[in-house]
Amino acid sequence: MNRLSRIAPLILTLAVLATVPALSPAASKNDGRPDGGSLAYGEYGRPATLDPITSNEMISLRITELVFNGLVGIDEKQVIIPELAERWEVSKDGRTYTFFLRKDVRWHPREGEGPKPFTAEDVLFTYNIMMHPKTITPLKVRYEFIEKVEKVDDATVRFTLKRPILNALAKFTFKVIPAHGPANSQFLTREDPFVRSPIGTGPYTVKGITADREIVLMANEDYFKGRPHINKFVSRPFADQNIMTQAMMFNAIDMLVLVNPRDLPELQGDKRFVLQPYNALSYAFFGYNLRNPLLADKRVRRAFTHAVNRQEMLDSFFNGQGTIISGPFAPGSWAYNLDVQPLPHDPAKAVALLKEAGFSAGPDGMMQKDGKPLALSLKVPIEKESEAVKRVVLAFQNYLKAVGVTVKVEFKEWQAWKDAVFVEHDFDVILASWVFDDSADISSLFHSAEIGGWKNNFGGYSNPEVDGLIVESKLTLDHEKRRTINRKLHALLAEEAPYTFLWTLTNYSGYHKKLRRVAIHPYKFFSFADEWFIPVTEQK
């Protein structure tokens, strides 16, 4: 399915506003687990850049997770933990955040140079380069809430916020880059050599890129949390997803970040491998263009949702690896309202709703109003892995035909599809999916201010009640209150059905069982990779 943009700023599940004591550093992890071995993992495609500022796709994001650190990090239970900052203080008014930095952190050394220490200068540098108008980065919009940054001393930085916001601390997970890193110290472009051979503070250093475009990462012996266990990570690019599982079956790679759902049975039956599910924070949907008067009627949209059998599609096209959803929030996030049930598959109800909306069956059995048939165009982006998508589309066509609605399907190339949907608004229905980060912010999807060219409310959905709840949710500083508002939003949007919400698929990572203690972060993936290890006997 399509990964549209990651759409909203970062907000975390749990807020920990108190200070947490730092762990004492150690050169080796001293946890009794062995060092050594290497891990090659497969990626579908190649990353454009390897630095945390200019990069904006998942492949790069995963690599920066191995190479860099933030002021704070997130542990496996989604709790905020110290990273480059060993502790912090928040002022009573919630507007000043003071971070006390670790003094034992050193940047990866460049060839022929000694390692340089990490200081407050680097934090200021990162913030400034990120916000420079000539730096093109998706991060900029997320940090507009910061008014200014000051260096108190070499190991202390102070951030002042424009206004207090909920979960601000989670935003300080942004990756810090060294002041001596980029060639241009004002702003960062993709032409800067730093974006291809970055240096960071993280558990792995970028060793280089091979002729086959594999990215080789080596353990940072000097890592401040202790040397990572596995010696070497190799990111192998594949141009074709069909080949990746086979590559793992033949030990050409040890790990797949995301197993093609079709290949799950093959890996499941193989004792050499482990399949580990993780939440993807994404969902698929049919989105409606409310500019079309036929679709502006809520009863029509609800009728469509009743007409389709989502469970059947999920079971037959995706091996049942997923969950049917009822509303607009990323399933698995705290904002998702489990009390709202998905509309059941009920073709009779669908027909009744269409009749209520003024349609009647014509001589050919198809629904019509004032002699005009209920016929719609469905636009779907073409993708390489589109077999499952094609089946969903055909099934949708058949389900709607059964209740008297004609759907004309049009497959379009990705960029052409984006133009048609987001700029020209020339469509009736689309099939797509949203990928979220840890955020529960859906304002860009359903707020009426987000209607217009290139904006995410492509269907032109506008409802003052929804707008009000979205704003209220954004402004509150109380976590419980925000949860209550979001639950209301969820129920309301489920009722209004601007989309037919489909499902969230369970992501599976597949890896060789020689890898131990594998914990996976939902979308950053490698956050805990420094703890992974390979038993000595299996290191080869």
Next chain:
Amino acid sequence: MAARELALTALLLVGVSLVVFVILHLSPGDPFSVLLEGQGSGHAVSTSVREALGVPTTWYGRYLAWLGNMAHGNLGTSIRTGVPVASEIARAGPSTLYLTLGSLLVTLLLAVPVALYSTSRTAGALARALTLAVYLVSAVPVFWLGYVVIYLVIHRFGVFPLLSASAEPARHGWLYGLLPIVVLGVANGTVSEVTRHLRGEIGRVLTEDYIRTARAKGAPVWRHAFKEGFLLPMTEMIAAKIPFVIGGAIIVEQVFNWPGLGRMAWQAAQDRDFPVILGIALVAAAFVRLASLLRSVIYAGVNPRTATE
């Protein structure tokens, strides 16, 4: 003469670049949007990106800027990766050259014997069967054959046919490199045409008067027929089929994970990364042009009359 050819080539390349650029401009999508993916990209943001990058706002402005750099030998940098296009092409080019020339050789190894055999006097049912086989093979889509070959190699021979620079060299590793070459050579769709053309030309030349004379006086027929009946049609076919082979290479590189220009072009086309696309289009056009120049040279060598025409 040489100066004229050179000027023609330059003109051709400029023409190619203009056509490619206009097509890219007319196709939906924006090369700069790839930088903004992951951001609620309003139109204002995309305008600010252009400003930040100092990109001319009109399409012809952008083209002229590109052409100006080009005149100084600078192919520009990729929008997606920021890497200079020339160095990327220099790096990926040899893999593609190896793939295309190798597969052309495979095509000829298939087509030439069949053509020669079927024009010989003893040819019968076997020749017809071979010709039919060649036609069938030409109808096979290259991506399909690629998958079938990979599947067979994996499941029948139990080896994984893709190379990796970081892995330890596998036994018979060099063989893996031959697979995509054979696949592209067999299924680039030109085998049948090369066979047909060659057979037709040989057949025609063999009925010419001078061959009959040669035959009558007992001179070796092949030596007389070689230039006109074999060398000329061969060079003509090679020159004419190079564009098809390059086209097939894009698909084969995709299927076999071959790190060449084809994969670069594929990615660049998806991103509308125009400096990369233009760079590759120019190299491909220059390659095709070079082949046709070579053909002229060989023609002139064989038949000096054509040189003065």
